[in-house]
Amino acid sequence: MTGHGKLILVTGGAGYVGSHTIVLLLTENYQVVVVDNLSNSVKGNGNLPESLERVQALTGCNVKYYDCSLEDKEALKRVFSENKIDAVIHFAALKAVGESCLIPLTYYRNNVGGSVNLLEVMKDFGVKKIVFSSSATVYGDPQYLPIKEDHPTGQGCTNPYGKTKFFVEEILKDLWKSDQEWGIILLRYFNPVGAHHSGLIGEDPLGIPNNLMPYIAQVAIGKRECLNVFGSDYETSDGTGVRDYIHIEDLASGHLSALGKLLGVGTTPQCYKGWRAYNLGTGEGHSVLEVISAFEKASQKTIKYKLVERRLGDVPASYADATRAREELEWTAKKNLLDMCSDMWRWQSKNPCGFHQESK
Ligand code: UFG
Numbered sequence: 001m002t003g004h005g006k007l008i009l010v011t012g013g014a015g016y017v018g019s020h021t022i023v024l025l026l027t028e029n030y031q032v033v034v035v036d037n038l039s040n041s042v043k044g045n046g047n048l049p050e051s052l053e054r055v056q057a058l059t060g061c062n063v064k065y066y067d068c069s070l071e072d073k074e075a076l077k078r079v080f081s082e083n084k085i086d087a088v089i090h091f092a093a094l095k096a097v098g099e100s101c102l103i104p105l106t107y108y109r110n111n112v113g114g115s116v117n118l119l120e121v122m123k124d125f126g127v128k129k130i131v132f133s134s135s136a137t138v139y140g141d142p143q144y145l146p147i148k149e150d151h152p153t154g155q156g157c158t159n160p161y162g163k164t165k166f167f168v169e170e171i172l173k174d175l176w177k178s179d180q181e182w183g184i185i186l187l188r189y190f191n192p193v194g195a196h197h198s199g200l201i202g203e204d205p206l207g208i209p210n211n212l213m214p215y216i217a218q219v220a221i222g223k224r225e226c227l228n229v230f231g232s233d234y235e236t237s238d239g240t241g242v243r244d245y246i247h248i249e250d251l252a253s254g255h256l257s258a259l260g261k262l263l264g265v266g267t268t269p270q271c272y273k274g275w276r277a278y279n280l281g282t283g284e285g286h287s288v289l290e291v292i293s294a295f296e297k298a299s300q301k302t303i304k305y306k307l308v309e310r311r312l313g314d315v316p317a318s319y320a321d322a323t324r325a326r327e328e329l330e331w332t333a334k335k336n337l338l339d340m341c342s343d344m345w346r347w348q349s350k351n352p353c354g355f356h357q358e359s360k
Contacts, residue, residue: 002028002029002256002260002265003025003028003029003030003031003265004029004265005029005030005031006030006031006086006087006263006265007030007031007032007033007083007084007085007086008025008030008031008032008033008085008086008087008088008089008259009033009034009035009079009080009083009085009087009088009089009127010022010025010032010033010034010035010088010089010091011034011035011036011070011088011089011090011091011092011118012035012036012090012091012092012093012133013032013034013035013036013052013063013065013091014034014036014038014041014049014051014052014065015036015040015041015051015091015092016192016202016203016204016248017091017133017189017192017248017251017252018034018036018089018091019051019052019054019055019201020196020201020248020249020251020252021089021091021251021252021255021256022034022052022055022063023055023058023059023196023201023252024249024252024253024255024256025256025259026055026059026061026063027059028256030259031064032063032064033063033064033065033066033079033083033085034052034063034064034065034066035065035066035068035070035076035079035092036049036065036066036067036068036092037067037068037069037070037092038067039069039094040094040095040206041204041355042204042354042355042356044355047065048063048065049065050355051201051204051355052065054200054201054355055201057200058196058198058200058201064083066078066079069110069114070092070110070113070114070115070117070118071109071110071113071114071117073117073120073121076117076118076121077121077124080121080122080124080125080127081125085125085127086127086129086263087127087129087130087131087259087262087263088118088122088127088129088130088131089130089131089133089255089259090115090118090130090131090132090133091133092114093110093111093114093133093164093165094106094107094110094111094161095161096161096210097137097159097161097162097210097313098159098210099161100159100160100161100162100164101159101160104160107160107161107164108160108164111161111164111165111168112164112167112168112171115132115168115171116171119171119172119175123179128179128181128182128183129182129183129262129263129271130172130182130183130184130185130262131185131187131255131258131259131262132168132169132172132184132185132186132187133187133189134165134168134169134186134187134188134189134277135162135165135188135189136188136189136190136191136244136279136281136318136320137157137161137162137165138153138154138157138162138165138166138169138188139151139152139153139156139188139318140152140153140154140155140156140157140158140162140315141156141315142315142317142318145285145317145318145319146244146283146319146320146321147279147318147319147320147321148279148321148323148324149188149277149278149279149324153166153169154166154170158313159313169186169277172184172186172275173275176274176275180273180274181273182273182274182275183261183262183271183272183273183274184274184275184276185258185261185262185272185276185277185278186275186276186277186278187254187255187258187277187278187280188277188278188279188280188320189246189251189280189281190243190244190245190246190279190280190281190282190318190319190320191211191212191213191243191244191245191246191281192245192246192247192248192251193211193212193213193245193246193247193248193340193344194213194247194248194249194335194339194340194341194343194344194347195248195343195344195346195347195348196248196249196343196347197249197343197346199343199346199347199349199350199351200347200350201347202248202343202344202347202348202351202354203248203347203354204351204354204355204356205354208224212243212288212291213245213291213295213340213341213344214344215227216291216292216295216303217295217344217345217347217348218348219303219304219305220295220299220301220303220345220348221348221349221352223352225304226304226305226306227292227303227304227305227306228305228306228308229288229289229292229305229306229307229308230288230308230309230310230311230314231308231309231310231311231314232307233310234310234316234317235316236287236316236317237287238287238289238290240287240288240289240307241287241288241314241315241316241317242285242286242287242316242317242318242319243285243286243317243318243319244281244282244283244284244285244286244318244319244320245282245286245291245337245340246280246281246282246333246340247333247334247335247339247340247343248343249335249343250280250282250333250334250335251280251333253331254278254280254325254329254331257325257329257330257331258278258329260329261328261329276328278324278325278328278329278331279320279321279322279324279325280320280322280325280331280333281319281320281322281333282319282320282322282333282336283319283320283321283322283333284319285317285318285319286337290337291337291341292305294337294338294340294341295341295344295345297338297341298338298341298342298344298345299341299345299349
């Protein structure tokens with residue numbers, strides 16, 4: 001029980017990564033306050049988002065929730081004045097790559113502007129510990145594989161979404177340079193997939209999924225006809241794109257390790273002060289065809305697919321060197337591709353409409 005009742009503010013806590021992380025936080029005896037504006041989640045029957053209703057059901061613990069956007073600084077100040085927050089895990093962001101090219105200003109206002117608001121309020125209230133949800137997208141087209149944290153960032157970010165992650169990383173770096181009392185950990189996610197093993201919470205994309213695993217799951221359940229495999233002529237083992245898929249529960253546990261380092265709880269006795277990035281990935285790459293085949297095995301369904309043109313902006317292969325997280329956070333991913341597919345399938349088959357009651 002490493003949390004000792006410390007109070008963690010989780011921005012974007014109703015979302016996919018946030019909700020899974022909160023389950024672990026509550027299990028580890030942290031208390032949680034969530035701010036989320038429900039821009040990408042479903043309202044439940046009570047006062048909470050449906051994902052958080054289920055988190056409470058899963059853990060038997062309460063979550064305090066504020067329906068609040070990071071763009072509303074006054075509302076954020078109220079959250080901080082009503083709660084004695086020890087640290088922040090900052091997930092809240094818009095995250096659709098394609099959409100970000102169509103409405104870049106909305107992405108910059110929300111992801112960058114919202115983060116600056118949050119940091120200003122944190123500073124005003126003397127809360128100087130933050131775990132930031134970043135992405136392997138900051139590496140752009142990798143110059144080498146597996147990717148280490150000191151790989152150049154920002155250079156190959158081809159879309160506004162990716163740039164917002166890079167910009168916020170840089171803003172956090174400047175903040176630390178200005179005041180070394182801050183403890184700032186950036187977690188660069190590779191490809192989070194799967195769902196909680198209970199099948200109660202998972203990813204619930206709105207509309208047509210952009211990402212591979214949710215799309216496959218919807219083909220398996222009969223909601224979509226056929227998967228388009230984007231590109232079959234990459235220089236990879238079978239010509240399809242290679243990614244480092246990581247089980248969402250492993251990803252969530254990476255946040256607990258990072259938080260432990262900031263708060264000096266768990267295995268790390270001292271509070272970390274500084275700015276440090278960690279890759280969260282398994283270190284292993286899998287091709288699209290391998291993912292399809294693993295999902296077929298997990299679901300006992302045939303996934304219909306066709307090979308089509310490459311998708312604009314995709315890199316051939318991306319996978320992590322996760323040594324730094326292992327050495328400094330004592331964290332490693334434990335679940336394999338079949339676990340990811342099995343848990344994804346359990347969630348999808350138990351909740352064919354995600355968190356909605358009926359078809360969207
Ligand atoms: N793919 C398909 N068909 C689909 C969807 C994806 O073949 O319908 C392929 C892609 O071409 C790629 C692989 O499956 O080779 C994975 O694609 P995803 O869209 O699932 O994931 P990406 O690696 O493109 O992007 C993810 C996140 C981004 C994040 C990036 C970081 O979605 O938010 O990883 O590297 F920025």
